Amino acid sequence: MIDTLLVLNAGSSSLKFQVFALSDLAMLAGGQVSRIGGEATFKASLASGEKEAGNLAPGTDHTAALAAVLEFVDRHDDGWRVAAVVHRIVHGGTQYVDPVFVTPEVMDDLAALSPLAPLHQPHNLAAITASEALVGDVPDIACFDTAFHANREDLFTTFAISGDLRAKGVRRYGFHGISYQWIARVLAEEHPRLAAGRVVAAHLGNGASLCAIERGRSVDTTMGMTALDGLPMGTRCGAIDAGAVIYMLRDLGMSTDEAEAELYNRSGLLGLSGLTNDVRELLASAEPSASLALDYYALKVAQHSAMMAASMGGIDALVFTAGIGEHATLVREAILARLGFLGAFETLVIPANEELMMAIDAKALLEASA
Numbered sequence: 001m002i003d004t005l006l007v008l009n010a011g012s013s014s015l016k017f018q019v020f021a022l023s024d025l026a027m028l029a030g031g032q033v034s035r036i037g038g039e040a041t042f043k044a045s046l047a048s049g050e051k052e053a054g055n056l057a058p059g060t061d062h063t064a065a066l067a068a069v070l071e072f073v074d075r076h077d078d079g080w081r082v083a084a085v086v087h088r089i090v091h092g093g094t095q096y097v098d099p100v101f102v103t104p105e106v107m108d109d110l111a112a113l114s115p116l117a118p119l120h121q122p123h124n125l126a127a128i129t130a131s132e133a134l135v136g137d138v139p140d141i142a143c144f145d146t147a148f149h150a151n152r153e154d155l156f157t158t159f160a161i162s163g164d165l166r167a168k169g170v171r172r173y174g175f176h177g178i179s180y181q182w183i184a185r186v187l188a189e190e191h192p193r194l195a196a197g198r199v200v201a202a203h204l205g206n207g208a209s210l211c212a213i214e215r216g217r218s219v220d221t222t223m224g225m226t227a228l229d230g231l232p233m234g235t236r237c238g239a240i241d242a243g244a245v246i247y248m249l250r251d252l253g254m255s256t257d258e259a260e261a262e263l264y265n266r267s268g269l270l271g272l273s274g275l276t277n278d279v280r281e282l283l284a285s286a287e288p289s290a291s292l293a294l295d296y297y298a299l300k301v302a303q304h305s306a307m308m309a310a311s312m313g314g315i316d317a318l319v320f321t322a323g324i325g326e327h328a329t330l331v332r333e334a335i336l337a338r339l340g341f342l343g344a345f346e347t348l349v350i351p352a353n354e355e356l357m358m359a360i361d362a363k364a365l366l367e368a369s370a
């Protein structure tokens with residue numbers, strides 16, 4: 001019997017999972033359910049190389065998606081026993097700065113943070129509820145995307161607003177922290193000189209942000225109170241004049257829900273190009289709007305990178321990670337072409353591995369509580 005960690009990353013329409021051996025954190029299997037709520041599909045592969053793919057019942061919800069994952073795990077186990085289910089939680093607020101065992105009280109606290117991450121937090125919590133219902137008497141562990149940024153100076157977490165509003169919790173949190181924690185860890189292990197210096201990490205996936213990492217710690221990051229701020233993303237607008245949002249609500253007569261859907265789902269690369277949020281398709285397109293979207297993206301990543309460098313008083317390395325950062329060479333080159341004025345710095349690509357980072361943290365928590 002092998003004890004395992006089942007690591008889950010639940011999005012609005014997908015449930016990604018990986019299974020790790022608890023003893024040495026070897027990855028045993030991984031995969032994902034896609035298009036939850038629609039024509040759901042399942043795909044998975046084992047460390048042995050064996051793969052499988054198929055369709056799930058139309059309208060599959062998060063609970064049914066997790067049931068499909070568990071059915072796969074049961075079917076393929078060679079005596080695997082799930083020792084803990086580990087969940088990626090987008091928002092831990094100011095309270096949750098380390099991974100924790102989920103209790104009813106933790107669930108209440110995290111549900112109260114849902115308005116700050118309306119597109120992510122409810123799905124993250126749905127996976128915990130599903131896990132509690134399906135997996136049996138096994139601990140659920142929550143890891144937080146906000147945690148890596150939690151100890152920044154007030155100067156970097158505040159907005160220039162009245163004390164009244166600040167007292168109500170309107171402030172910057174920052175996200176993609178598990179990804180940045182992984183980058184800091186890889187730097188410490190493989191590039192100790194850079195780990196001791198000033199690094200701008202660029203997580204460029206469907207969501208996108210930058211983090212100023214100085215001596216292994218987050219100093220500054222481009223996302224703010226919600227995951228809408230900073231860089232333009234696949235379908236999110238990134239930083240936008242708050243006055244524009246007031247105009248949309250008051251003068252264009254949009255409801256709050258309409259404005260939210262506009263800024264989260266119809267903006268970014270999709271909104272600018274009018275074509276797609278997929279960078280591969282934009283790179284292959286001859287449409288001027290595709291070039292505009294990619295040019296704007298590179299400009300904003302470069303501008304915000306310089307901002308992150310300013311927060312640290314310089315830059316020793318720029319690290320790219322996630323789908324676009326790892327694979328879109330032309331986008332990386334367009335960003336770097338705009339940053340020559342910062343002088344010499346190293347450029348690295350480090351593949352994202354949030355799942356392993358979560359497994360490492362969960363194992364440490366289990367050992368600390370044993």
Ligand code: ADP
Pocket residue numbers: 204205206207234277278279280281322323324327328329
């Ligand atoms: P998520 O945030 O959903 O995990 P990813 O990190 O997988 O997203 O990043 C998705 C983005 O990466 C998409 O815009 C996709 O087009 C882009 N991408 C993935 N592979 C490539 C590639 N080979 N070339 C260019 N872009 C790529």
